[in-house]
């Protein structure tokens with residue numbers, strides 16, 4: 001540590017470490033990630049907050065709050081402040097983001113960093129304002145908004161400045177965002193509110209209709225991650241415990257990977273449709289570029305087994321999954337912190 005760093009650290013305490021550094025935030029429906037310039041990813045937590053129902057006092061944030069979902073007593077409300085990629089509950093989102101920032105940097109609000117925040121590509125003006133306000137209220141000097149697929153493309157090292165177009169499909173928890181990027185900007189974008197959560201909800205519905213039993217949404221997510229797939233493959237089963245709807249007592253069934261595939265067929269089909277719609281509204285030149293370079297899949301939803309193969313078969317295009325799909329967006333946004341002006345075209349104006 002240099003002399004200046006030591007002085008800053010002794011005067012500013014825990015925030016000294018991050019003094020003057022800029023940060024990037026992927027404020028996702030399912031997960032929030034924070035990247036600090038010069039440090040890398042310093043936080044990766046589920047986007048959940050638990051508050052006292054009467055006083056709004058914070059009970060838990062992130063992973064701990066997610067664990068309370070569906071389990072908390074009446075006096076605690078568990079909230080997912082981000083829905084479909086946008087701020088749904090502003091106050092809860094503010095509490096959550098402030099808490100995360102304080103966790104990574106101590107008394108963060110005094111630092112006034114620049115903040116790059118990633119948003120879904122179909123975000124409205126009002127929704128954009130809410131995100132900017134959120135960043136400013138958390139102490140940002142200036143907030144730069146960035147389309148998630150653009151951030152993911154930079155995070156995966158795609159040649160975004162090229163005249164040749166490249167396609168990114170970001171399948172998150174709440175939204176699937178598709179973009180064709182060329183010359184440092186987004187030439188075509190398409191988005192739909194269908195991604196990982198829709199699959200979880202489809203599993204809950206399937207089990208309810210077939211076995212007359214109610215399971216929790218987090219259990220459905222576990223089932224999807226454990227045995228879910230978009231393509232036929234190795235047969236697996238998992239034990240599921242829920243509430244028998246007729247008898248009102250606990251019930252247990254073995255659910256197979258075939259059943260899960262059937263359950264999630266509709267959201268998987270809807271994801272294919274979003275990509276198809278994006279291709280339909282693209283110039284022949286860019287379609288030829290995508291046919292040549294293929295599609296980059298990213299976002300946690302892209303980890304579903306066989307989803308890349310389904311897209312390949314349905315769209316007759318080469319599809320490649322990012323090496324770290326849950327991190328690509330924040331890594332790309334983090335990269336722009338190296339030189340915000342050099343990446344100015346990557347930000348939403």
Ligand SMILES: Nc1ncnc2c1ncn2[C@@H]1O[C@H](COP(=O)(O)OP(=O)(O)OP(=O)(O)O)[C@@H](O)[C@H]1O
Nearest residue numbers: 028029030031172173174175196299300301303304
């Ligand atoms: N191995 C896996 N298989 C299938 N799905 C997975 C796997 N791991 C994570 N997911 C799903 O990925 C989703 C979360 O992905 P991600 O963190 O990219 O979303 P997000 O950025 O928070 O959401 P959004 O971008 O829509 O706002 C969840 O729905 C989760 O269930």
Ligand SMILES: [Mg+2]
Nearest residue numbers: 028148172329
């Ligand atoms: Mg995301």
